[in-house]
């Protein structure tokens with residue numbers, strides 16, 4: 268079975284309220300949550316080749332680019348961990364666009380787990396229709412251009428992954444390399460499923476993962492998130508320009524008039 272199909276709810280239930288989104292965007296500053304894709308990163312090679320130039324008198328500059336589907340700020344599809352699990356094109360845009368709640372667990376020490384208790388205390392109200400953003404401020408504590416960004420990082424422990432899975436948000440975003448085993452990717456050691464708990468327990472259930480976010484410290488507790496990846500058929504992941512719009516008084520007004528608050 269396609270892992271994305273395990274999500275309950277009809278298309279209608281998964282619909283995004285356009286009026287609410289518009290209201291949330293009006294008057295609010297966009298916050299860019301993505302890392303720029305640099306060609307000189309020590310882990311993530313990125314090749315961009317110009318195949319047609321304006322210098323030749325032609326009408327266009329045209330280029331090709333190649334890089335890992337899991338480099339820099341990006342989204343994961345179920346195909347990343349499940350054979351025939353569904354590529355990015357199988358996940359509806361509403362997986363990645365909508366109300367997002369920020370769980371501030373930025374007091375977590377380096378090389379330590381983010382626990383279920385910490386998530387519950389930070390964001391016990393997250394539900395099925397939300398996107399959950401887990402904030403550790405790791406992009407401010409270590410430079411993503413250095414190995415210490417991985418070797419010193421916190422991680423989601425198994426109980427915390429289960430807690431998230433039970434609430435089944437549409438997607439979860441992280442500002443740190445979120446599974447314990449990712450810390451070891453620089454040394455070449457491969458961990459088992461118990462060390463890849465977000466991939467194993469969330470992605471398998473069709474919950475989207477948004478990885479390597481930055482700037483979550485600039486957000487209030489509730490935002491409109493726009494973080495849809497490209498619909499690359501069959502792909503296990505793909506780059507995202509994740510952008511947040513802080514919820515405004517107007518958005519609150521719209522929800523209040525609709526009886527949601």
Ligand SMILES: [Zn+2]
Pocket residue numbers: 336337341342343478504
């Ligand atoms: Zn990935």
